[in-house]
Amino acid sequence: MDKILFGSWPVPFGEFSLKLDPLSLVFLIAVTILAVCAGAYGFGYMRPYQGKKPLGVHAFFYLLLALVLVLIVTANNVILFLSAWELMTISTFFLIIFNDEQPPVRKAGFIYLIASHCATFFLFLMFFLMSRAAGSMAFDVMARTTFPPLLAGTIFLLSLAGFGVKAGFFPVHVWLPHAHPASPSHISALLSGIAIKMGVYGICRVLCIMKVLPVWCGYVLLMIGVVSGIMGVLYALGQHELKKLLAYHSIENIGIITLGLGAGLLGMSYQAPFLAVLGFGGGLLHVLNHSLFKSLLFLGAGSVIQETHTGEMDHMGGLAKALPLTGVLFLVGALSICGLPLFNGFISEFIIYFGLFQGLLGLPVHGVIICALGILSLGLMGALASACFCKVYGTVFLGKPRAGSSHSPEGMPERPTAQEGVCREGTSKWMLVPMAALAAACVLIGLVPRTVTGLTFLGAACMAHVDLATIQTEQVLVPLTMVIRVAFLFLALICVLITVRRLLLGRASVPIRETWGCGFAGVSSRFQYTSSSFARLIVELMKTVLLFRRHGGQVTGAFPEKTRMDSSVHDASEEMAYRPGLDFLNDVSKKLGHGRIRHTQVYLMYILLFLIFLLVWKMK
Amino acid sequence: MTLWIDVSCILVVFLALSVLATNRIVGMIKIFAVQSFILSFVPLFLHADAVSGRDITLSLVTMVLKAILVPAILFWQIRHISMRSEIKPLIGLGTSILFGAVLIAVAFWVSLSLRLPGKLLSSLVLPCSLATMLLGFMTMVTRTRAITQVLGYMVIENGIFLFALSLFDAMPVLIEMGILLDIFVAVLIMAIVLNHINEEFERTGGSAGRSKTGETV
Numbered sequence: 001m002d003k004i005l006f007g008s009w010p011v012p013f014g015e016f017s018l019k020l021d022p023l024s025l026v027f028l029i030a031v032t033i034l035a036v037c038a039g040a041y042g043f044g045y046m047r048p049y050q051g052k053k054p055l056g057v058h059a060f061f062y063l064l065l066a067l068v069l070v071l072i073v074t075a076n077n078v079i080l081f082l083s084a085w086e087l088m089t090i091s092t093f094f095l096i097i098f099n100d101e102q103p104p105v106r107k108a109g110f111i112y113l114i115a116s117h118c119a120t121f122f123l124f125l126m127f128f129l130m131s132r133a134a135g136s137m138a139f140d141v142m143a144r145t146t147f148p149p150l151l152a153g154t155i156f157l158l159s160l161a162g163f164g165v166k167a168g169f170f171p172v173h174v175w176l177p178h179a180h181p182a183s184p185s186h187i188s189a190l191l192s193g194i195a196i197k198m199g200v201y202g203i204c205r206v207l208c209i210m211k212v213l214p215v216w217c218g219y220v221l222l223m224i225g226v227v228s229g230i231m232g233v234l235y236a237l238g239q240h241e242l243k244k245l246l247a248y249h250s251i252e253n254i255g256i257i258t259l260g261l262g263a264g265l266l267g268m269s270y271q272a273p274f275l276a277v278l279g280f281g282g283g284l285l286h287v288l289n290h291s292l293f294k295s296l297l298f299l300g301a302g303s304v305i306q307e308t309h310t311g312e313m314d315h316m317g318g319l320a321k322a323l324p325l326t327g328v329l330f331l332v333g334a335l336s337i338c339g340l341p342l343f344n345g346f347i348s349e350f351i352i353y354f355g356l357f358q359g360l361l362g363l364p365v366h367g368v369i370i371c372a373l374g375i376l377s378l379g380l381m382g383a384l385a386s387a388c389f390c391k392v393y394g395t396v397f398l399g400k401p402r403a404g405s406s407h408s409p410e411g412m413p414e415r416p417t418a419q420e421g422v423c424r425e426g427t428s429k430w431m432l433v434p435m436a437a438l439a440a441a442c443v444l445i446g447l448v449p450r451t452v453t454g455l456t457f458l459g460a461a462c463m464a465h466v467d468l469a470t471i472q473t474e475q476v477l478v479p480l481t482m483v484i485r486v487a488f489l490f491l492a493l494i495c496v497l498i499t500v501r502r503l504l505l506g507r508a509s510v511p512i513r514e515t516w517g518c519g520f521a522g523v524s525s526r527f528q529y530t531s532s533s534f535a536r537l538i539v540e541l542m543k544t545v546l547l548f549r550r551h552g553g554q555v556t557g558a559f560p561e562k563t564r565m566d567s568s569v570h571d572a573s574e575e576m577a578y579r580p581g582l583d584f585l586n587d588v589s590k591k592l593g594h595g596r597i598r599h600t601q602v603y604l605m606y607i608l609l610f611l612i613f614l615l616v617w618k619m620k
Numbered sequence: 621m622t623l624w625i626d627v628s629c630i631l632v633v634f635l636a637l638s639v640l641a642t643n644r645i646v647g648m649i650k651i652f653a654v655q656s657f658i659l660s661f662v663p664l665f666l667h668a669d670a671v672s673g674r675d676i677t678l679s680l681v682t683m684v685l686k687a688i689l690v691p692a693i694l695f696w697q698i699r700h701i702s703m704r705s706e707i708k709p710l711i712g713l714g715t716s717i718l719f720g721a722v723l724i725a726v727a728f729w730v731s732l733s734l735r736l737p738g739k740l741l742s743s744l745v746l747p748c749s750l751a752t753m754l755l756g757f758m759t760m761v762t763r764t765r766a767i768t769q770v771l772g773y774m775v776i777e778n779g780i781f782l783f784a785l786s787l788f789d790a791m792p793v794l795i796e797m798g799i800l801l802d803i804f805v806a807v808l809i810m811a812i813v814l815n816h817i818n819e820e821f822e823r824t825g826g827s828a829g830r831s832k833t834g835e836t837v
Contacts, residue, residue, distance in 0.1 A: 600769075601710055605761045608754070612726055615750075619733045 004076060004140065013137045014079035018071075022458040023208055026284045027073040027194075027201045029455070030291040033441070034193045035066040037434035041299050042186035044430025045306065058098055065091040065190070072198055078127045078137040085123065085198075089116040092195055096183040108175075108182035115175040119165035123202075126158035130209070143209045152210050156217045159206040160224070167199025168251045169258070170228040171573050177235075180247035181311060185302020188243055192250040193295035197287050200257055204284070207265060208463045215269045222262030222370050226377040229255025233384040234542050237391070237535045238569025241311045242301045245392065246294065249337060252381055253290040257283045259374055260352040263359060264464065266370070272362050273466045278355030278476060280460035281453070286348035288452060289445060293336035293345060296438040300330035303427050303435075304396060313395045313531040320397040325432055327397045332439040334389040336446065339382045341487035344445035347453070347480065353378060354476045384538065391534040399528045447488075449480055532567050539569060547572045622742050624665045629748035631658050632782060633724065636755040636775050640720045640762070641713050648771050649694045652778075656686035659778055662785050678796060682781070685800055690774065690807050697811040698767060709762045716762050720755050727751035736786070745786040752779030766817075770810050777803050 007016035020028070039062060046055055068091065071084035093116075097109035131137050134145040147155065160169070168176045176196070180188045203221075207213070232251030239245035264279025266272075301311075303326045308316050320327035336343035356378070359371035445452055453473070461468035539548055546569050553565025635655035642648045660683035663675045709716060727750035734746060756775030759768065784796060 601761050601764065604757070608757045608761055611757070612723075612754070615730045616726070619730055 009080070011079055011083075013131075014083075015077045015138065016080060017076040017138060018074040019076035019140060020074055022455065022462045023201075023204055023284075024073045026288060026456055026459045027197065028070065030197065030288050031066070031069045031073060031194050033438075034190055034291055034295050035069065037438055038186040038190045038193070038295060038299070039066070041189070041302070041431050041434040042184070044428035045184065045186055045302055047428065047430075048306075053098070058095065061091040061094045062187075062190075065095065065195075069194060069198065073201055076139045078131055078139070081139075082120070082123065082127065086120065088195065088198065089113065089120070092187075092191065095187045096179050096191075098184050098187070099182070102182075104178075105182040108178035112175040112179045115165050115172070119162045119172075122158045122162035126155050126162055126206070129155055129158070139205065139209060143211070146212070147210060149212075149214050152212065153214045153217065155206065155210065156213055156220075159203055160220070163199040163202035163206075164224070165199070166196060167203070167254050167258075168196050168228070169224050169254065170231045170251060171577070173228070173232075173251050174571070174574055174578055176251060177244050177247045177571065180250070180298075181241055181243040185243070185298055185305065188246070189295035189298035189302075192247065192298055193291035196250060196254060197291060200254065200261075200283075200287055203258075203261065204280075204463060207261070208465075211465055213265065213269065215266075218262055218266035218269050219366070219370055220262075221258055221265050222374055225255045225257070225259030225262050226373060227255070228252070228258060229381045230377055230384075231255075231545070233381050233388060234539075234546055235569060235571060237384060237388050238539045238546055238548065240313055240531055240568070242304065242313050242316075242392070242396065243298065243311055245313070245388070246297055246301060249297075249385065249388070250290075250294060252385065253286065253294065253337070256349065256352065256378065256381065257286045257290065259283075259378060260286060260348070260355070263352065263355045263371065263374060264460065266359060266363065266367055267355070268464055270363055270367060272358070273464060274471055274475075275355050275358045275362060276464035277457060277460045277466065277468070277471045277473070278351055278358060280463045281457045281473075282348050282351035282355055284459045284463075285351060285452060285456040286345075288456065289336065289344040289348050289442070292438050292441050292445070293333045293343075296329065296333035296435055296442065297337065299431065299435045299438070300326055300333060303431055304330075306427075313392065315402055316396045317399045317528060318397070318401040322401075323397075323427060326427055326435070329432075329435045329439045330397065331393060332442055334393055336442045338386040338389050340386075341483055342443070342446050342491065344442045344449075347445060347449040349378065349382065350480055350483065351453075351476060354479075387538060388535070391531050394529070394534060395531040402528065447484065449484070450477065453477060536567070539567075545572070546570075547575055622665075625662060625742045626744050628658050628662050628665070629742065629744040629782065631655075632778065633748045633751050633755070636752045636759075636779070637717065637720045637724070639771065639775055640755050640759050641717050643709060643713060645698055645765070645767055645771075646695075648768065649691050649698075652771055652774055653687050653691040655775070655778055656690070657683065659781060660687060662782070666785065681797065681800055685804050686774075686778070689804060693807055693811045694767065694770070697814055710764060711762050716758070720758060723754040723758055724751040727754055745782060749779045749783035749786065752776075752782060755779075766810075766814050770807065770814075774803075774807065 005018040009016035042058075042062065046053075046058065049055060065088060068084040068087040072081060072088060075081040075084055089112075093109050093113045096112055097105055099105045100109070129151065130142055130147075133147055133151055134142040136142065161172075165172045165175070180192060183191065229252050232248050232253075232255055236245045236248035236252060239248060260279050260281075260283025262279070264276045264281075264283060267275030267277075267279055303323060304316065304319055305311055307319065307323055310316070332343065336345040339345040339349040353375060356371045356374045360368055360375075363371060457471070457473050458468055461471065539546060542548075548567065548569050550567040551565060552563055553567075555561075555563055632655055635651050635658070638651045639648050639655075642651060660679050663678045663682070664671055666675060711719075728747040731747040731750050736746065753776050756772045756777075756779060759772035759775060761772075763769065763772065784799070
């Protein structure tokens with residue numbers, strides 16, 4: 001199945017060699033689907049900017065990004081891979097800062113650029129270590145090399161540091177929540193759908209090349225998955241901005257993927273090929289699924305933002321009436337991301353669950369503990385994600401429109417009213433069709449999982465270095481089909497009940513009243529539950545791990561004064577680690593800077609200290 | 621004769637520490653002169669059995685240059701009353717001595733593992749020369765006046781001289797003489813420059829030269 005394509009490329013150590021194995025294929029499919037869908041959506045989404053912004057530049061970087069994404073997943077040479085990787089960073093940077101006249105957008109772009117470049121440093125180190133051990137810059141030669149355990153562990157940690165930033169693992173995810181709300185929606189979709197998956201691809205590739213890793217690596221990977229998943233979804237619950245919330249959900253889903261990969265790695269370490277294939281397979285399938293439903297959600301969010309000119313969920317409401325089609329498609333995405341049966345998120349999570357339960361049966365006691373932890377946290381993630389999307393769908397699409405400010409977070413120009421190719425709900429067809437295609441893919445995978453499981457299991461077998469024929473994948477697929485059938489039956493039952501209700505009610509008119517009216521005449525649409533109040537219970541419960549801040553809101557006396565309250569959840573890693581750390585570095589560099597040294601004596605002291613250091617150093 | 625070299629070495633280090641711990645410029649110059657004077661005897665102890673003409677020459681040149689001429693130039697430089705006043709070091713004298721002690725310890729520790737091409741007459745020569753250099757450096761670090769910088773530099777040079785003596789047979793006497801001459805010329809130039817700066821500042825108002833930047837002359 002592996003195909004290698006060679007071409008000449010006059011770069012030192014470089015070689016234009018492309019290779020397509022099942023692992024690459026999984027990612028390549030996701031890249032192609034997303035690049036086409038998000039591109040088509042962008043065509044409609046960017047129309048209001050026509051003549052106001054240089055769209056040609058944007059399109060150039062978009063196509064460049066699509067090209068290098070394909071190169072990344074197929075590259076078979078370190079230099080080619082790193083070149084494509086850097087090109088991806090740069091083209092993504094220019095795509096993110098499309099609205100570069102706004103300072104937050106520029107800031108987000110620079111955070112992304114700096115984080116990516118810092119991470120690439122580790123990649124250089126890692127690849128050079130690998131090449132040195134293998135004596136070649138080609139991935140397929142490396143894959144035939146056996147690495148000593150210490151080196152393998154080092155390479156594994158370097159790959160976590162290097163690829164983890166791009167993937168958005170929990171403590172190093174800083175760029176993600178900034179970049180997603182700043183960029184245009186189809187770019188967010190591509191970023192979340194595929195750009196962060198490149199980090200996952202990198203880790204998969206390293207795992208695939210390493211073959212034998214120390215046992216602790218599996219535990220580390222699984223724990224990273226657990227932490228990223230739970231923290232991601234908790235932070236998502238606390239967000240008020242739609243795209244920022246979706247960005248945190250990306251962190252959660254990367255956590256789920258990593259959990260699967262970690263389970264697979266444990267399976268490899270403990271010689272449990274079935275667990276390995278299930279873990280890797282579930283992880284890879286979730287890569288595909290997440291790129292489908294998350295880009296669907298981001299595209300839906302884009303339509304919503306274009307309609308309301310705001311990203312604040314507390315200013316939206318009742319959009320299911322204004323955007324019925326987008327509402328339905330968004331619902332499909334939301335159900336998928338919650339991992340509910342009949343949708344694709346369920347399939348991959350089911351496979352990972354199944355793998356972890358296999359781990360409970362077959363692994364030694366440490367493995368059992370970590371697998372149990374994985375199962376519990378996967379359940380917690382699913383539950384919290386459901387709560388979070390109840391909140392999103394409830395505040396954005398249901399209820400009544402809230403009277404709020406209509407400032408645009410993206411600087412979106414007013415849409416011209418009468419326009420060709422615009423359907424009933426006011427969204428361009430260029431935007432609706434890609435979303436419909438993605439939603440259809442989600443439902444298709446959800447209903448007929450065998451369409452993709454064959455491919456992902458093949459990729460998993462490639463990663464686990466086992467022959468897929470020896471693995472009984474039917475063992476998981478049969479119960480999976482069973483669950484889907486039961487869920488389908490349940491759905492059918494609900495449909496039947498609804499029909500019966502309709503029939504029984506007949507033509508009797510049902511009066512439509514104000515929700516929660518209760519006889520009170522002065523009901524305002526601002527009485528509705530806000531997204532913060534919806535999530536408050538869970539967020540306050542988790543106050544210990546989230547930086548939850550609340551201002552005001554306390555009323556006293558029988559006739560209280562007018563008061564206001566706001567609450568927000570801040571990223572703990574950003575506020576408690578990165579910001580103080582960077583401030584400290586800033587201080588140190590300012591103190592070391594030329595401006596601060598006025599005494600010649602201080603210079604002399606540095607020389608003296610350095611002299612002593614050299615003397616002591618050379619002693620040994 | 622090794623005994624005398626040891627004694628000289630210890631005295632040199634002790635005097636370097638005294639320079640570090642003195643806050644009067646006149647005192648510092650005097651201590652430096654004494655240190656150079658002691659140092660100038662060391663070449664005579666090098667070859668115990670037969671003192672050669674070379675040793676005597678080196679000893680005499682050192683004594684004239686370092687113990688007499690350089691201090692004389694420095695005294696000439698500070699002939700104004702104001703320059704004799706006390707100077708306040710950047711860190712207290714007690715702390716300076718403490719740091720000096722640490723530096724001496726470092727020098728002894730480091731010299732344990734240093735390999736030299738030739739055989740040493742006394743095991744004290746190497747650590748003492750290192751310690752003298754570091755103490756001189758420390759003097760430069762802790763004092764703010766230009767004249768004290770020159771003094772610190774001269775103490776470093778004395779340390780280097782001691783170090784060079786320990787390699788005496790490996791080093792041609794011509795080079796040693798050249799270095800001595802260089803040092804002398806350097807001190808002369810520095811003294812002249814400082815003198816000019818002083819006169820300039822005194823003509824323009826005196827206190828301008830004593831800004832907090834530590835560039836005070």
